[in-house]
Ligand code: NAP
C-alpha cells in the first residue's frame with residue numbers, strides 16, 4: 364500500500380517542491396486547494412507534476428471543509444503549508460492572517476484529533492516568530508520568541524497549539540521552524556524574487572528601475588528544494604519534535620541585490636535601485652540567522668545550495684522567462 368500525504372498550500376512555493384519529493388518516494392499525494400474560479404497551477408506545472416497530484420477542496424478558514432477532507436482521506440501524513448504568508452501584508456490584513464494562520468491550524472488539529480489520531484502532522488512554523496530574539500546572533504530551538512508582525516504572532520499561536528496537541532493528546536505533531544527559503548517559483552512579492560524578476564526585466568529593457576524598502580535587513584536564505592527534505596524527515600522520526608532549518612549564514616537585502624545584478628552581468632546596481640518607503644514595514648526584523656545544529660544531528664539534514672548558487676538559479680530562471688541571457 365502506498366503511503367498517502369495531504370499537503371495544504373499545494374499551489375504555493377513549498378507545496379510543489381514537497382509534492383515532487385513525496386511523489387518520487389512513491390507517496391499518493393493529495394493537495395488542498397481553495398474554491399477558485401481559476402486556480403493557478405503554474406508552480407506545479409513548472410515542476411512537471413500537476414497531473415500527479417489529486418486535488419481536494421477546502422479552506423483553512425472553514426472548519427467543516429477541513430473536517431470532511433481529513434475524515435475522508437485519513438492520510439498517514441499532513442503537511443500544513445497553507446498560510447497568508449506575506450509578512451508585509453499582515454499589518455493591513457491582521458484578522459485574515461490570524462484566521463488562516465492561527466485558527467486554521469486549530470481546526471486542522473481538532474480534525475486530526477477527532478478523525479485521524481494516528482496521522483502525523485507538520486506545521487510550517489517560521490523564523491519570523493523569533494523577531495528580535497536571538498542567542499549570540501543566531502536563533503535555535505531554545506531562542507526566546509519576540510515576533511514583530513501580525514504574521515509572526517499568528518504563527519506563534521499555531522506553533523504552541525501544535526506543541527500543545529502533542530503534549531495534551533499524545534498526537535504526532537511537529538513544527539519546522541524554517542528560515543527564509545526561495546526558488547524560481549517564489550511568489551513575486553517576496554524580496555528575492557522581486558529582485559531577480561526586476562533585474563531580468565531591466566536586462567530585457569522592460570524597465571529602468573527597481574523600487575525596494577529596507578536594504579539593511581539580513582536574512583538566512585536557502586533553497587526551498589533542499590528544505591522539503593528536512594520537512595519530510597521530521598515526520599519520519601520515532602517521536603514528534605520541533606526543528607530549526609536554515610543555512611547558518613545570513614546576507615543583507617543589499618548583498619542579494621549586488622549578487623543578482625552581478626549574476627545578470629549588469630554593472631553598477633546603484634543606478635537602478637530606488638528606495639520607496641511603501642516597502643518598509645512598521646516594525647522590522649533586522650537579522651535572522653539559523654543555528655540548524657539539531658536538524659543536522661537528529662535528522663541528518665543539511666542544506667545543499669549556497670547563497671551564490673541560489674541567486675544564480677533564480678536569476679537564470681527569470682532571464683529565461685524574459686527570453687534574455
Ligand atoms: P506561499 O507560496 O505563500 O503558499 C501558501 C499557500 O497557502 C498558497 O498556495 C495559498 O493558496 C494557500 N492558502 C492561503 N490561504 C489559504 C486558505 N485560507 N485556505 C487554504 N489555503 C490557503 O508560501 P510558501 O513560501 O510556500 O510557504 C509555505 C508555508 O511555510 C507557509 O505556511 C509559510 O508561512 C511558511 N514558511 C515559509 C517560509 C519561506 O521562506 N518560504 C519560511 C518559513 C515558513 P492560493 O495559492 O490559493 O493563494
Ligand code: G4F
Nearest residue numbers: 448450489490491542543552553554555575576577580642
Ligand atoms: O522577502 P520578504 O518579504 O520575506 P520575510 O518578511 O523575511 O518573510 C518570509 O520569510 C519568513 C521566514 O523568516 C516566512 F515565514 C514568511 O512567510 C516569508 O516567506 O522580506 C525580506 C526582507 C524584509 O526585511 C523586508 O523588509 O526584505 C526586506 N525588503 C526590502 N525591500 C523587502 C523589500 N521585502 C519585500 N517583500 N519587498 C521589498 O520591496
